[in-house]
Amino acid sequence: MASINIQNLVKKYGDGFPAVNNVSIDIADGEFMILVGPSGCGKSTLLRMIVGLEDITSGELTIGERRVNDLAPRDRNLAMVFQNYALYPHLTVYENIAFPLRLAKLDNAEVDRLVRDASSTLELDEHLERKPGNLSGGQRQRVAMGRAIVRQADAFLFDEPLSNLDAKLRGQMRTEIARLQKRLGITTVYVTHDQTEAMTLGDRVAVLKRGLLQQLATPRELYDNPGNLFVAGFIGSPPMNFLPAEVTGNKVKLPFGEVEIPAEKAARAEGRGLLIAGIRPEAFEDAKLAESKGVATGTATFSANVDVVEWLGNETYAYIPFEAPPEVTKQLAQLEKELDSEALRTQLVVSLDGSSRITAGTEAEIWVDSAKMHLFDPATGENLT
Ligand code: ATP
Numbered sequence: 001m002a003s004i005n006i007q008n009l010v011k012k013y014g015d016g017f018p019a020v021n022n023v024s025i026d027i028a029d030g031e032f033m034i035l036v037g038p039s040g041c042g043k044s045t046l047l048r049m050i051v052g053l054e055d056i057t058s059g060e061l062t063i064g065e066r067r068v069n070d071l072a073p074r075d076r077n078l079a080m081v082f083q084n085y086a087l088y089p090h091l092t093v094y095e096n097i098a099f100p101l102r103l104a105k106l107d108n109a110e111v112d113r114l115v116r117d118a119s120s121t122l123e124l125d126e127h128l129e130r131k132p133g134n135l136s137g138g139q140r141q142r143v144a145m146g147r148a149i150v151r152q153a154d155a156f157l158f159d160e161p162l163s164n165l166d167a168k169l170r171g172q173m174r175t176e177i178a179r180l181q182k183r184l185g186i187t188t189v190y191v192t193h194d195q196t197e198a199m200t201l202g203d204r205v206a207v208l209k210r211g212l213l214q215q216l217a218t219p220r221e222l223y224d225n226p227g228n229l230f231v232a233g234f235i236g237s238p239p240m241n242f243l244p245a246e247v248t249g250n251k252v253k254l255p256f257g258e259v260e261i262p263a264e265k266a267a268r269a270e271g272r273g274l275l276i277a278g279i280r281p282e283a284f285e286d287a288k289l290a291e292s293k294g295v296a297t298g299t300a301t302f303s304a305n306v307d308v309v310e311w312l313g314n315e316t317y318a319y320i321p322f323e324a325p326p327e328v329t330k331q332l333a334q335l336e337k338e339l340d341s342e343a344l345r346t347q348l349v350v351s352l353d354g355s356s357r358i359t360a361g362t363e364a365e366i367w368v369d370s371a372k373m374h375l376f377d378p379a380t381g382e383n384l385t
Contacts, residue, residue: 001187002064002154003029004050009059011045011211018057019045021211030185032178034202036192037234038340041208043191044159050189051080051157063154079148080157087132087143093119094128097146118146122180137169138176145180155187162197174200195235199223207231209338229331229381232278232374233339238317241348242335244328245277245375252277252373255322256348260299261370265385269375272384274327278374281317284350286358287365297367304348309360316356318364320348331378 004027011020020042027033035043048054050061052073061069068076087096095102097118101111119125122142132140141161148156161177162170178201181188192198198205199219207214207222207230215227219235226232232240246253250266254277269275287301308319324332324345332345350366358364375385 001029001185003027003031004033004155004187004189005060005062006046006050007060007062009046009049009061010057011042011049011054012057018042018211020049022059023206023208023211023213025206025213025216027187027189030187032181032188032190032201032203034190034192034198034205035208036195036198036205037208037214038193038338040210042211043193043208046208047157047159047189047191051078052076077151077154078157079151079153079155080159081141081144081148081161082159087140089132092129092131093124093135093143093146096132096143097124097150100147100151114150115146118149121149121183122146137165138173141173141176142180149184149186153186155189156181158188158190160192161190163192163194177201196237199235207234225383226278226374227383229276229278229335229376229383230338232376232383233335233341236280238281238349238351239339239341240278240280240374241350242328242332242345242376243277243279243322243348244324245275246273247271247275247375252370252375254302255324256304256320256366257302259302259368259370259373261373265371265373265375269384272377274325274378275384276328276331276376276378278376278383279368280372281349281351283369283372284352285367285369286352286356287367289353289356290367295367300370301365301367303363304366306358306360306362306364309358311354314354316352316354316358318350318352318356318358318366320350320366321346322348327378331381335381 006025009020009023010018012018035046037043045054049056056069094115097115098111101114119128124142162173202219204218205222206216209230215231222235243254247266247269250260250263251258252261287297290297304320306318306320310317329345374383376383
């Protein structure tokens with residue numbers, strides 16, 4: 001096992017915009033690191049540079065104590081688990097797992113010991129004589145991981161391993177990968193465009209956009225304290241709401257009225273003119289319900305026209321249309337493009353307790369937990385709070 005140190009890595013194809021632009025990430029021994037971002041952000045290129053399938057234009061790559069910039073892939077001792085698992089269909093599970101050991105010319109007894117160790121860890125014992133074609137997707141994934149384990153690779157590298165699976169299997173496989181990684185304690189770098197995979201699997205998550213590292217943090221930190229609009233919009237489902245906002249004193253003017261925010265937040269955003277407020281759907285509540293739970297809602301409640309209500313049992317989504325001024329609309333249209341996401345700029349989505357009696361086509365009293373409000377600079381996207 002080993003740590004992986006990525007320092008100022010750059011990848012340029014031709015003279016174009018760098019696919020990976022000066023990215024630095026320190027991956028600890030045993031850590032599960034996620035590289036996430038929309039299509040074209042450079043995450044696969046970064047992974048391919050780590051594994052040695054892509055030359056490094058500049059920067060330093062260290063695995064354990066070794067600088068590996070110029071080492072061939074086979075000399076880096078990393079195990080890449082591909083999307084299609086790259087299993088040999090004509091070989092049994094046993095021989096698929098044994099394959100790297102045969103290449104290394106280990107004797108039969110040693111091969112047998114290592115294969116049986118791996119298959120017992122991966123609970124593949126009863127499938128050793130089967131061919132990959134007769135296995136489930138999950139079992140195939142484990143065979144692919146078994147092949148990596150027997151080599152005693154320093155790290156696992158995954159490139160979107162679940163993207164071809166249906167939603168149910170994807171969920172199962174995700175849990176399986178998490179369980180195995182924790183059990184094996186092996187350093188893992190995992191590329192995905194799916195924020196749910198990123199949040200559930202990663203010890204830490206590196207969010208990339210157009211080759212640039214946007215934020216490197218634990219899932220909780222990304223969720224609670226996104227560094228900029230892009231990260232805020234990318235992490236969380238349904239996504240964070242973005243609204244035009246202006247701060248005066250410790251009050252924020254939103255399209256629906258004014259709410260008070262904590263003084264230290266206000267101080268960081270006051271006098272900066274038009275801003276973008278970011279509020280997650282679950283930071284709202286039906287004001288009546290909040291009051292019944294003893295919340296003092298007075299300074300952070302507004303009335304709004306609800307046009308659609310979706311009751312899901314444990315929660316209720318209410319949709320509230322609003323209009324934003326052109327400065328904000330322009331910035332949010334850009335964000336929608338970057339995130340490949342649907343309209344962020346025309347409606348507020350609030351998640352209320354399922355017991356709420358709010359109905360569509362009426363004016364509702366909504367409370368917002370304003371300590372959870374973020375305020376972004378509309379020009380730079382930076383989170384000011
Ligand atoms: P996806 O999820 O779509 O695979 P990604 O985030 O993994 O995207 P990369 O595949 O790393 O992104 O690509 C990053 C950028 O580099 C893209 O703009 C892509 O077009 C460009 N790129 C990737 N490979 C090459 C190549 N061999 N030659 C030229 N440009 C490339």
